[in-house]
Amino acid sequence: MPKVLIVEDEEPLVMLLRYNLEAEGYKVETCMRGDEADLLLRESQPDLLLLDWMLPGLSGIELCRRLRSRPETERLPVIMLTARGEEQERIRGLATGADDYVVKPFSIPELMARVRAMLRRAKPEVVSSLLRAGDLELDRETHRVRRSGREIHLGPTEFRLLEFLMTSPGRVFSREQLLDGVWGHDVYVDERTVDVHVGRLRKAINRGKVPDPIRTVRGAGYAFNDQFAAAAS
Numbered sequence: 001m002p003k004v005l006i007v008e009d010e011e012p013l014v015m016l017l018r019y020n021l022e023a024e025g026y027k028v029e030t031c032m033r034g035d036e037a038d039l040l041l042r043e044s045q046p047d048l049l050l051l052d053w054m055l056p057g058l059s060g061i062e063l064c065r066r067l068r069s070r071p072e073t074e075r076l077p078v079i080m081l082t083a084r085g086e087e088q089e090r091i092r093g094l095a096t097g098a099d100d101y102v103v104k105p106f107s108i109p110e111l112m113a114r115v116r117a118m119l120r121r122a123k124p125e126v127v128s129s130l131l132r133a134g135d136l137e138l139d140r141e142t143h144r145v146r147r148s149g150r151e152i153h154l155g156p157t158e159f160r161l162l163e164f165l166m167t168s169p170g171r172v173f174s175r176e177q178l179l180d181g182v183w184g185h186d187v188y189v190d191e192r193t194v195d196v197h198v199g200r201l202r203k204a205i206n207r208g209k210v211p212d213p214i215r216t217v218r219g220a221g222y223a224f225n226d227q228f229a230a231a232a233s
Helices: 011-023 034-043 060-069 087-096 108-122 156-166 175-183 192-205
Strands: 003-007 027-031 048-052 078-082 100-103 130-133 136-139 144-147 150-152 214-217 221-224
Touching: 003 011, 003 034, 011 027, 011 108, 027 034, 034 060, 048 060, 048 108, 060 078, 060 087, 078 108, 100 108, 130 156, 136 156, 156 175, 156 192, 156 221, 175 192, 175 221, 192 214
Parallel strands: 003 027, 003 048, 048 078, 078 100
Antiparallel strands: 130 136, 136 144, 144 150, 214 221
16 A cells, blocks of 8 residues: 655644545554654655644754755655745745645545555555566455465565555665554554564565565565566566
């Protein structure tokens, strides 16, 4: 599921956005302060950021400026939400690094359309129903995985783990990041559980003498091997 972070201090609007985004299948996180969002985004990145202009702690415009200065977030899709509709303010928001600009009050269906369009352009891999890398294929709609045409039966957790890794080939995820991304913030699971499920996933997809697409990075975590991913047909 594509992950959207909402940084907005109007609680009714946050609830409205969360409801509509989750109804369309997005995973949603929320934050009501700019400084807290800054810390959160240093630890993990969503697929898209909905960012209010006026925030306590740190303004949205300053947060956007900081994000564009960091290599890990310089290409993060950002839609700015603001009550400032003047042309000069829109120009300022876009010049700071926002990819799109929506003036309050806005149409929820229009915003959802903008979110979908931006994800299709910036991160097609997170909205595509079919993920392919090398001889490995994962279908999000049917929840089926095949390797060299052979169907692989995975449990729900192993499926989500493989999906999560395949959407970011080459990126190393810590066990804590995998817990958040696969199990969610509200579920308590010991970090060692990640190793168990990675082991089960490897056993299922690596039958016979085939290259392992999952790379263990000692002391750091796991990654989907970008060299394996580069062999995608």
